[in-house]
Amino acid sequence: MKRTLAAGLFALLASNAAAEEAVWAPSTFTLDNGMEVVVIPDHRAPVVTHMVWYKVGAVDEAPGKSGIAHLFEHVMFKQTKNIGPEEFTSIVQRSGGQLNAFTSWDYTAYYERVAKPQLGKMMELEAERMVNLLIDDDPKGPFISERDVVKEERRQRIDNNPNVILQEKVLGAFWKGHPYEITVIGKMEEVAALTPQDGLEFYRQYYSPENAILVVAGDVTPDEVRALADVHYGTLAPTGTAQTGRKWMPVAPLTETQLITHADPKVRQPVWSRYYLGYSQKREPADALALDVGLEILGGGMTSRLYQSLVERQQIAISANTYAWTTLHDQGPAVISASPAPGIALDALETAVMAEVETVLAGGFTEAEVVRARNKLAADAIYARDSQSGMANMFGGWLAIGGSVDDILTYPDQVRAVTPEAALAAVRSVFAPEKNFIEAHLLPAEGDL
Numbered sequence: 097m098k099r100t101l102a103a104g105l106f107a108l109l110a111s112n113a114a115a116e117e118a119v120w121a122p123s124t125f126t127l128d129n130g131m132e133v134v135v136i137p138d139h140r141a142p143v144v145t146h147m148v149w150y151k152v153g154a155v156d157e158a159p160g161k162s163g164i165a166h167l168f169e170h171v172m173f174k175q176t177k178n179i180g181p182e183e184f185t186s187i188v189q190r191s192g193g194q195l196n197a198f199t200s201w202d203y204t205a206y207y208e209r210v211a212k213p214q215l216g217k218m219m220e221l222e223a224e225r226m227v228n229l230l231i232d233d234d235p236k237g238p239f240i241s242e243r244d245v246v247k248e249e250r251r252q253r254i255d256n257n258p259n260v261i262l263q264e265k266v267l268g269a270f271w272k273g274h275p276y277e278i279t280v281i282g283k284m285e286e287v288a289a290l291t292p293q294d295g296l297e298f299y300r301q302y303y304s305p306e307n308a309i310l311v312v313a314g315d316v317t318p319d320e321v322r323a324l325a326d327v328h329y330g331t332l333a334p335t336g337t338a339q340t341g342r343k344w345m346p347v348a349p350l351t352e353t354q355l356i357t358h359a360d361p362k363v364r365q366p367v368w369s370r371y372y373l374g375y376s377q378k379r380e381p382a383d384a385l386a387l388d389v390g391l392e393i394l395g396g397g398m399t400s401r402l403y404q405s406l407v408e409r410q411q412i413a414i415s416a417n418t419y420a421w422t423t424l425h426d427q428g429p430a431v432i433s434a435s436p437a438p439g440i441a442l443d444a445l446e447t448a449v450m451a452e453v454e455t456v457l458a459g460g461f462t463e464a465e466v467v468r469a470r471n472k473l474a475a476d477a478i479y480a481r482d483s484q485s486g487m488a489n490m491f492g493g494w495l496a497i498g499g500s501v502d503d504i505l506t507y508p509d510q511v512r513a514v515t516p517e518a519a520l521a522a523v524r525s526v527f528a529p530e531k532n533f534i535e536a537h538l539l540p541a542e543g544d545l
Contacts, residue, residue, distance in 0.1 A: 122491065123318040124501055127325060129334045130306025132495065135321045136313035136487045144314030145484040146218040147207040148226075149492040151309070152302040154201045154282075155275040155343050155425075163282015164290055164298050166199040167239075167246050171295065172206065173197070174238030177228035181238070184221060191217065201276050202425050203496035209485065212315045219328035226303055227332055231295045239292045247288060250281050258360035259367070259538060265356050266536045270371055270429055275343045300337060305329055307338035309495050313488040347427040349373050350532035359539040365414070367435050367538040368442050368449070372526050374420040374430030378497055381510070383522050384422040387430065389514045390523035391418040392469035393461050394453070395432065402434070405452045412440045412448055420526075425497040430526045442537055457524050466516040474508035 123135045154165050175181045188195045193210035208218045231239045254260045264279050271277040281287075310329065312321045350373060375384035395402040395418030402416040415435045421428025432453065436445045480486040490504055 122487075122501060122505075125318070125322060127305065127330045129330060129332055131325075131329050131332075132309045133321065133325055134309065134311045134491045134495065134501065135316060135318045136311070136484075136491065137315075137317060138313055138484055138487065139315050142212045142315045143209060143484070144212050144215050144312055144316055145207060145209045145488045146215060146222070147205055147311040147313075147488045147492050148222050149203055149205045149309040149311065149496045150302060151203060151307050151338065151342070151496050153199060153203045154278065154280045156302070156339065157275075157278075157282075160286055161290065161294060161298075162278040163246065163280075163287040164294060165204055166280050166282060167243060167287065167290060168295070168298060168303075169197045169199045169204055169206075170242040170245055171231065171238050172225050172229060174242060175230040176225050177230065178224055179221070184225065187221065188218070193218075199280055200424075200493075201280060203493065205489075205492055205496075207485070207488065215312070215316065215321075216324050216328065219324055223328045223332060226305065226308070226329075229299055229303070231292050231299060233292045237292075239295045243287065243290055246281065247284060250284055250287070254279070254281060255284075258358055258363050261360075262356065262358035262536055262538050265358065266369075266371055266534050267429075269354055269356060269534055270350070270373075271347060274345065274347050274426065276347075276424070276426060276428075300335065302338050304335040304338060305332045306334040306336070309492055311488045311492045313484040344425050346379065347373060350534065353532045353535070355535045355537070357537040357539060359541050361541040363538055363540045365435055366442060366540065367433060367536075368445050369431055369433040369536040369538075371429040371431055371534040371536065372531055374428055374526055375422055375522070376424060376427045377422045378425050378499060379427065381503075382518070383525075384420075385511050386514050386518040386522035387420055387526060388422055388473060389466060389469045389511065390461070390519035391420055391430065392473060393465045393519070394418045394456060394523060396469065396472075401456050402432075402449065402452055406434060406445075406448060410448060412437050413445060416449065423493070432527070442539075446535075453527060457520070457527065460520050461516050463516055466514070466519055469519070470512050470514055473511045477507050477511070 125133050127133065152165060157164055173184050185195065188208050191210055191214045193208050193214060195208045197206040206222065210218055254264060268277055310325060375387050377384040394400060395416055397403065402418065406413040406416045413434045414437050418432050420430040432449060434445055434449050436442060480490060491501065494504055
């Protein structure tokens with residue numbers, strides 16, 4: 097009965113999703129200065145989400161300058177030639193809007209969510225800081241003061257968080273020799289050494305209309321956005337200084353298996369993980385989609401094979417899951433992770449987890465499991481369209497790494513086309529016995545066990 101109900105539910109989701117796809121029609125165009133524009137009409141409420149994505153992230157940083165892409169995210173909110181200190185944020189908030197920004201290895205993005213009449217003002221503000229940002233050597237000025245803010249952010253978010261400390265160690269080893277090797281926030285000593293001149297050079301190289309993507313989702317038409325974009329962005333001259341070839345490269349397989357541990361008094365629940373080399377949707381789209389489907393079955397939730405075996409039946413874990421970083425431009429990790437039940441040693445947990453993985457991979461997936469996993473992933477992607485910010489993020493993030501609008505529009509069909517054989521082959525390939533991996537143990541401090 098449960099299987100029948102689940103199958104019926106996913107059939108309904110797929111039917112609703114297909115109907116939603118039929119009315120979803122993003123538009124694209126390019127301004128004369130090279131700035132790409134994506135418009136996603138959504139007329140349910142008189143609000144818009146306005147995003148500017150720059151094709152620069154931590155992957156593009158020069159040696160010894162780690163953290164500068166993220167630092168720039170902070171500096172961009174401070175002061176320009178025509179906007180005083182802190183005025184950018186206050187202007188948006190006084191209009192009832194919300195704003196923020198984020199940095200990845202692959203891109204930097206800025207967004208505002210406002211009432212529709214404020215869209216032109218948001219473009220005016222973003223265009224202003226694209227070309228007129230203030231960077232000077234004043235100790236209390238925007239660059240140096242925000243450099244100190246980023247140092248404190250690193251102390252709070254990384255140096256004070258045992259889980260993030262361990263992940264930074266693991267990813268540094270996983271991506272050794274690759275531009276992704278250094279965390280986005282940067283090394284403390286390198287951030288502290290960044291100078292205003294470094295900032296000016298970075299700004300002049302990457303912050304230019306032809307290196308940016310404008311995404312507007314909300315109660316607008318393509319013609320309305322084009323008219324406003326021509327006025328506010330179209331007059332900006334391209335600099336032509338951004339790198340035409342970015343620093344992406346295939347991630348080399350791990351040459352040895354490693355164990356990395358981190359113990360801290362703040363840890364109350366141990367965690368065991370293994371990191372294997374996975375696939376990138378940009379580089380290996382078919383393999384990455386198949387891997388996502390396979391990992392959904394293996395450890396994607398409370399109905400997954402690992403959770404049902406280790407948590408429900410054997411009761412030796414309080415959590416068990418699998419996931420993969422498939423949306424970076426270059427290959428990221430595919431991860432198996434579990435946390436032991438009280439009294440269960442990590443070695444015993446590891447043995448049980450890998451025994452279950454081997455059993456699943458030897459026996460394969462059922463057709464019903466694959467259909468359920470495919471439908472869930474497709475439905476998740478379609479329901480993300482209910483969120484303006486979700487829509488803007490989907491397009492901005494994918495286009496910033498060289499993807500196309502069509503890739504996003506066809507994703508549900510692509511993932512629904514993954515066969516049981518392909519899903520199993522992808523997971524078997526990633527977790528093959530001969531593959532090296534990084535094992536990570538997050539532990540309480542000695543004496544706290």
